[in-house]
Amino acid sequence: MPLATPLKNLDRELARFHGRLKAGGIFVVLLAAALLGRAFYLQIAQHDYYIQRAENNRISLVPVAPNRGLILDRKGRILAENYSAYTLELARAQPHDLEATLTEVGKLIEITPGELRRFRRLLAESHEFETVPLKSKLSDEEVAILAANRYRLPGVEVKARLFRNYQAGPGMAHVVGFIGRINDRDLKSLRESGREQNYRGTVHIGKTGLEQSYETLLHGRTGFDQMETDASGRAVRALSRIPPVPGKDLRLYLDEGLQAVAEHAFGDYMGGLVALDPNTGGVLALVSKPGFDPNLFIDGIDPETWKALNESPERPMVNRVLRGIYPPGSTIKPFMGLAGLELGVRKPEDTIVDPGYFSLPNSSHQFRDWKRGGHGIVDLRRAITQSCDTYFYKLAVDMGIDRMHDYLQKFSFGEKTGIDLDGESAGLLPSRDWKQRRWKKIWYPGETVIAGIGQGYHLTTPLQLATATAMLANGGKRIEPRLVQAVRDPLTHVWQPQPVVVHEQLAIKPEDLAVVRQGMMDAMRPGGTAAAAAAGATYTIAGKTGTAQVVGIKQGARYDAGSLSRKNRDHALFIAYAPAENPTIVVAVMVENGGHGGSTAAPIARAVFDYYLTGKRPGNMKFEGSDASD
Incomplete structure (x- = not known):
């Protein structure tokens, strides 16, 4: 004869249900409190911080390199001067097929084998956020061609850069020296001396001669443009500017x-x-x-x-x-x-x-x-x-x-x-x-x-x-x-x-x-x-x-130049x-x-x-x- 099914304990079941309901309610309340707390933290406690971050996403500081100081002889003849020219550069940070881009650029303007070798060498030495020069001193025709085809050249930029010219040539090379592209050793030295910030946007630094010895005076102080940008990072308008301060000029005793x-x-x-x-x-x-x-x-x-x-x-x-x-x-x-x-x-x-x-x-x-x-x-x-x-x-x-x-x-x-x-x-x-x-x-x-x-x-x-x-x-x-002999202040x-x-x-x-x-x-x-x-x-x-x-x-011998x-x-x-x-x-x-x-x-x-x-x-x-x- 089958055993009788025991009757359910409704009171116990009901108590268990009420317990679960209470626990769920407490969890919901705690979760809501956490969300409200987080919202309070983000919207009120950290308001200034996130407003600033949002502003930074909207506004970019673009460094403006200063004009390098001139080097003159005792009579005012220029030994080292600056001039501006356009440079074709490739941005490493933007995703693009490098080889395909180089091929496409080569169809538009002449890129010599030497320029390609130099580009690949500089590419290996450069940092991810830098643009790497491919061709310097572009002609007006080359600038126009690249501007017209920019839409199909991702990562390609045409920038105006300052270049150095040494008019005196080889005879003054050991005195004036020369500038060169900033490398890892230069960056390390700038960091250790606390001058790295002042070299943002600067490509060159003094390597030898007076260009190296008086680098701090010749370089000047970097300026910054505050630019408003859109969601894609393109500049919309300039908001403000901290102008760069040109480097100081040097006048030599040398004639x-x-x-x-x-x-x-x-x-x-x-x-x-x-x-x-x-x-x-x-x-x-x-x-x-x-x-x-x-x-x-x-x-x-x-x-x-x-x-x-x-x-x-x-x-x-x-x-x-x-x-x-x-x-x-x-x-x-x-x-x-x-x-x-x-x-x-x-x-x-x-x-x-x-x-x-x-x-x-x-x-x-x-x-x-x-x-x-x-x-x-x-x-x-x-x-x-x-x-x-x-x-x-x-x-x-x-x-x-x-x-x-x-x-x-x-x-x-x-x-x-x-x-x-x-x-x-x-x-x-x-x-x-x-x-x-x-x-x-x-x-x-x-x-x-x-x-x-x-x-x-x-x-x-x-x-x-x-x-x-x-x-x-x-x-x-x-x-x-x-x-x-003397140093000239660019402001006074x-x-x-x-x-x-x-x-x-x-x-x-x-x-x-x-x-x-x-x-x-x-x-x-x-x-x-x-x-x-x-x-x-x-x-x-x-x-x-x-x-x-x-x-x-030898003893007893005489010097005979012939x-x-x-x-x-x-x-x-x-x-x-x-x-x-x-x-x-x-x-x-x-x-x-x-x-x-x-x-x-x-x-x-x-x-x-x-x-x-x-x-x-x-x-x-x-x-x-x-x-x-x-």
């Missing part, structure tokens, strides 16, 4: 005409020349030859050209005035002579008998004089005039390498001069301690002998030689060399002179300095080593020739100032593999002196600059 004369005077030789004002430290000319065209780097140099420049045996990218280090040769002798007098090792009237060589005690090795048979009886003045090696061999031994080092160091040898260009070499001023630290070896007496005539370990730059010579010319003031248009930086005033006895100066003046007169270079001058020159060995010569390849011939050096009575210009010249300073380097300096002091140019030179402001 473009003097620079051109110096470069021309080198002819086919390589080397470096620097001319200074001994009273201000102003750089009047700075030539490193060969140079290069800085305009090649503005849009991004192609790999083939870069390889040719970078791997050239002539090293056109190296600034020989700042970074070329060479033995000073006999140009060190005036400083050695002054050291001997000031340290009490020699008196002006002290003489030696020069047989044509010098030997250390108990040694048969002969350190030869350049003049076979010697100079006879020689005092300091005549030793400088005729560049007597034997006199300075003996002086070096009597002085010792340590005292020699300490005194020459006061003339900037072995130290950076502090010029307002990056990349300067400190050269090398040897000492006993230096050799021990560097090579863990003792110093030998024979090394002191050859140091007395600027050979051996001693290495210097043309700029160091010029700075030291300026101290002879101005009575011992060590002035920091400077290219920039007022030129602000830059300070003259005097590091120290070396106390030199006037009578000692007079002996050295007289020896240098005699070197430019009949019987002196550079007499031919001074012939016919209407002003007095004080100078010193020098020759720096490139390859060693038997050597050009790259193994001696370097020719010359230092001088003029007018000797009241110097206004100092020149240091180094001619690589030029042979003798008197016959190769000194005539180059004479051309510079003639132009600066009398306005005379070499007869076979054409100079296209303007002397209207002379």
Whole structure:
């Protein structure tokens, strides 16, 4: 017999239903409260924040790059200027078939293989939000064609950009330098210095020369346009503008005409020349030859050209005035002579008998004089005039390498001069301690002998030689060399002179300095080593020739330039100032593999002196600059 079905407990079922209904009601109330709370938070508590975000979606800040400052020579000639041109660029952020777009653009205007290679290189280096230039300096016809076909070229933009032009060309490349496209290393440096915001919208930055050293002043301050945009991001109207502030202009001590004369005077030789004002430290000319065209780097140099420049045996990218280090040769002798007098090792009237060589005690090795048979009886003045090696061999031994080092160091040898260009070499001023630290070896007496005539370990730059010579010319003031004479504010248009930086005033006895100066003046007169270079001058020159060995010569052998390849011939050096009575210009010249300073380097300096002091140019030179402001 089947069991009876138990009756349902209606009260329990009803209580369970009421519980579920209550729980559901509580959940609905809580959910409604959460929604209301969230709405309150979004609409009231965060009202200002979201209004601002909505406004930002409607309004865009478009950076406006400032005009870069100009670089002018002392007479107002423009060395670096700006001009505007249209550029074809592709936006990475917009979705489009890159290859198809490039093909389509190539059907409309000419895109060279070099431009394509540069575009792909820049594309790999650029950031996602950037536009990448494909073709620069578009013609009006090309701009019109691209504008008419823009509707079918997604991601393609034609922008007006500022470009840099270096009118002076290769001769001024190592001074002015060049700008180049901002890369990752530049961005990192800008972030670390807190200047990244000021470079929004800027494509280029100074890479070398004054463009790099004075980048902060030349760049200016970026402005911003506040633009209203539609839902697709297109600009509708301009709301407001924070105008950009142009960069500051630089006026140099340097004279473009003097620079051109110096470069021309080198002819086919390589080397470096620097001319200074001994009273201000102003750089009047700075030539490193060969140079290069800085305009090649503005849009991004192609790999083939870069390889040719970078791997050239002539090293056109190296600034020989700042970074070329060479033995000073006999140009060190005036400083050695002054050291001997000031340290009490020699008196002006002290003489030696020069047989044509010098030997250390108990040694048969002969350190030869350049003049076979010697100079006879020689005092300091005549030793400088005729560049007597034997006199300075003996002086070096009597002085010792340590005292020699300490005194020459006061003339900037072995130290950076502090010029307002990056990349300067400190050269090398040897000492006993230096050799021990560097090579863990003792110093030998024979090394002191050859140091007395600027050979051996001693290495210097043309700029160091010029700075030291300026101290002879101005009575011992060590002035920091400077290219920039004044800076012009773009808002007030007022030129602000830059300070003259005097590091120290070396106390030199006037009578000692007079002996050295007289020896240098005699070197430019009949019987002196550079007499031919001074012939016919209407002003007095004080100078010193020098020759720096490139390859060693065996004991008993004589130097024969004709038997050597050009790259193994001696370097020719010359230092001088003029007018000797009241110097206004100092020149240091180094001619690589030029042979003798008197016959190769000194005539180059004479051309510079003639132009600066009398306005005379070499007869076979054409100079296209303007002397209207002379």
